[in-house]
Amino acid sequence: MRTVWTMGFVAAAALSFCFPDFIVFRFTQAVIWAIALLGLVLLCGISGQFSFAQAALFGVGGYSAAIIGAHTPLSVYWGLPTALLMGYVAGWGLGRVAGGQSLWTQALVTYAFAIAFPQLLRWRVIEHWTGGVQGLYLDFPVPPGDISADRWNFMMALALLAIGVWLAGNLIASRSGRALMAARDNDLAAAAQGVRTAQVRATISGIAGAYLALAGCLSSYQFGYVGPTGYSFALSVQMLFGLVIGGMHSPAGAIVGGLFLQFFPDLLAGLGKGLSGLLYAVLLIAAMVLMPSGVVGTFKSLLGGRHPAFAEAKPLLRAGRSVAHHGSNEERHGVARPQQ
Numbered sequence: 001m002r003t004v005w006t007m008g009f010v011a012a013a014a015l016s017f018c019f020p021d022f023i024v025f026r027f028t029q030a031v032i033w034a035i036a037l038l039g040l041v042l043l044c045g046i047s048g049q050f051s052f053a054q055a056a057l058f059g060v061g062g063y064s065a066a067i068i069g070a071h072t073p074l075s076v077y078w079g080l081p082t083a084l085l086m087g088y089v090a091g092w093g094l095g096r097v098a099g100g101q102s103l104w105t106q107a108l109v110t111y112a113f114a115i116a117f118p119q120l121l122r123w124r125v126i127e128h129w130t131g132g133v134q135g136l137y138l139d140f141p142v143p144p145g146d147i148s149a150d151r152w153n154f155m156m157a158l159a160l161l162a163i164g165v166w167l168a169g170n171l172i173a174s175r176s177g178r179a180l181m182a183a184r185d186n187d188l189a190a191a192a193q194g195v196r197t198a199q200v201r202a203t204i205s206g207i208a209g210a211y212l213a214l215a216g217c218l219s220s221y222q223f224g225y226v227g228p229t230g231y232s233f234a235l236s237v238q239m240l241f242g243l244v245i246g247g248m249h250s251p252a253g254a255i256v257g258g259l260f261l262q263f264f265p266d267l268l269a270g271l272g273k274g275l276s277g278l279l280y281a282v283l284l285i286a287a288m289v290l291m292p293s294g295v296v297g298t299f300k301s302l303l304g305g306r307h308p309a310f311a312e313a314k315p316l317l318r319a320g321r322s323v324a325h326h327g328s329n330e331e332r333h334g335v336a337r338p339q340q
Contacts, residue, residue, distance in 0.1 A: 001096065004058070005097045005162070005165060005166075005169075009158060009161075009162045012027075012158055013155060013158055016151060016155070016158075016337075017151070018156050021148050021150040021151065022150075024148075024150050024151050024154045025150045025153075025154075025222070026262060026263075027154060028150065028153050028154040028157050028165075028218075028222055029219070029222060029262050029264075030258045030259050030261070030262035030263070031154065031157040031158055031161050032157055032215050032219050032222065032258075033215070033239075033257065033258035033259075033262055033304065034161055034254045034257070034258030034259075035157070035160060035161050035164055035211055035214055035218065035254075035258075036054065036058060036211065036212050036213040036215035036216075036239060036258075036260055037217075037239065037242055037243055037246065037253070037254035037257045038161075038164050038165065038168050038211050038254040039054070039057075039084065039207070039208035039209065039210070039211030039212045040212075040239060040240070040248065040254070041168065041207065041243070041248055041249070041251060041253060041254050041323050042168060042171065042172075042204055042207060042208050042211070043204060043205060044243060044248050045243075045248030045249045045250075045253075046171075046172055046177060046180050046181060046184070046204070046249070046260070047180045047181075047183070047200075047201055047204045047245075048180075048181075048183070048184030048185075049095075049099060049103075049106055049201060049204075049205065050104065050106045050107050050110070051099075051107075051110045051205075051208075051236075052107060052110040052111040052114045052236045052237075052242075053091075053094055053110035053111075053113045053114050053115075053236065054114075054212050054235070054236045054239045055114055055117070055231045055232060055233065055235035055236040055239070056090075056113050056114050056116075056117035056231060056236075057087055057090055057091060057208075057209045057212035057213055057216070058215060058216035058219070058231060058239075059117055059118075059121075059210050059216055059230070059231030060083070060086050060087050060090050060117075060209070060212075060213045060216065060273070061079075061083035061084075061086070061212065061213030061214055061215065061216030061217040061218075061219075061220070062176045062216040062217060062219060062220040062226040062230070062231070063088055063121070063130060063136070063216075063220075063226055064079055064081075064082040064083040064086050064087075064213065064216075064217060065079025065080075065082070065083060065138060065216075065217040065220045065221065065226075066079075066131075066135075066136040066220055066225075066226045067129055067130070067136070068115070068136075069125045069136075069138035069139055070131075070136050070137070070138060071129060076138060076139055076140075076141055076221070077141060079217045079220070079221075080214065080217055082217075083210075083213040083214055083216065083217035084210045084213060085210075086213055086215055087206075087209040087210040087212055087213020087214065087216075088194075088206040088207065088209055088210040088213075089206070089209075090209050090214075091205045091206040091207070091208055091209015091212070092202050092203065092205060092209065094109065094110060094113060094205055094209070095202035095203070095204070095205025095206060096198070096202045096205075096274075097109055098110065099198060099201035100197060100198040100201060100203050110217055110331075111233075112237050114233050115233060117231060118228040118229070118231055118232060119228075119335070121147045121228040121231075121333075122228055124252060130195045130228075131226075131227070133227075133228065134227070134287035135225060135226050135227025135228065135230075135316055136226050136227075137224060137225050138220060138221075138224055138225070138226075139151070139222060139224070140153075140224055141156070141221050142303045143312060144213075153218070153222055156218070156221075157218050160214065160218070161255075164211060164214075164291055165251045165254075168211075168234065168251050169251055172250075172251075175300075176200065178246070179195045180200055180201075180204055181201060182195060182272075183195055183197040183200060183201065203287060211236030216231075235284060238261065239261075241261070241280065241284055242257035242258065242260055242261040243257055244287055244288060245257055245260050245283075245284075245287050245291075245294060245295060246258070246260060246294050246296060246337060247293055247294025247295055247296035247297045247298075248294060248297055249293065249294075249296075249297060250296055250297075250300075252296045253294050253296040253297070256295050256296055257294075257296070258339055260295075269297075275282070300331070
């Protein structure tokens with residue numbers, strides 16, 4: 001599997017030198033979408049949570065980079081670790097509040113956060129930092145050597161996507177990932193086996209927030225601007241749409257979804273907003289009915305699940321088997337035994 005992924009990323013990096021900058025720019029945005037959707041794969045597909053807050057978390061990363069670039073003497077590259085930290089904190093907080101609740105409660109809490117975030121950016125108390133309704137501009141990262149800014153942004157985003165896919169794949173295949181899926185499938189049974197469901201859901205929510213904020217940071221580098229209108233609730237729905245189309249149970253689904261989000265609107269560009277929105281809705285319903293596991297899940301079924309690029313981890317709770325199938329609870333991702 002690693003060989004397949006490595007060859008794919010190397011080929012993408014090499015092919016970027018065969019296209020003009022405006023084509024590379026568009027593929028960079030597709031890569032950024034894929035990074036964001038990786039966070040949703042972990043949050044929604046692996047841990048079974050629901051979120052409308054992805055646009056706000058995306059904005060947390062964008063504003064982290066913009067504020068550093070506009071209000072500090074630090075290099076704009078400091079936006080990357082800052083976005084990761086701020087995204088994790090925001091995601092973890094949402095996970096602590098809503099992660100252990102019902103899906104309806106998760107939807108309401110994250111919806112409230114998604115609606116409040118653009119309004120918060122306009123708040124007079126902090127508009128000096130956020131730019132208020134006008135937003136903030138930031139300088140593009142300075143590329144090394146003679147490489148163009150667009151190509152450098154693509155290489156940087158592609159490298160971060162490769163790291164993100166590797167980390168997500170290892171997490172999904174790990175004991176912690178299998179415990180998350182056990183909690184997703186039956187939280188009471190997982191808790192009975194010693195899984196601290198609230199804690200692990202908050203942690204994975206924080207990790208998903210870090211992915212989304214990283215994507216938002218890269219997007220701010222891409223466009224050189226952030227503003228409150230760029231992080232509306234519609235963006236959250238758009239990301240969910242890409243997740244459903246690509247597939248929410250493997251990193252490959254995030255990449256397919258990212259490509260879809262970037263290039264599918266081109267097919268509807270001449271139809272107008274009303275008709276294109278209707279077609280989006282029809283396609284989403286059709287995808288949920290005909291391809292409930294997304295494009296990647298459908299291909300995996302057609303291939304009989306044999307291709308390693310489409311591999312998905314399996315939960316540990318099956319037919320009454322313990323979450324602690326491999327070793328004791330104490331040896332497994334910091335899980336304590338239930339109190340007697």
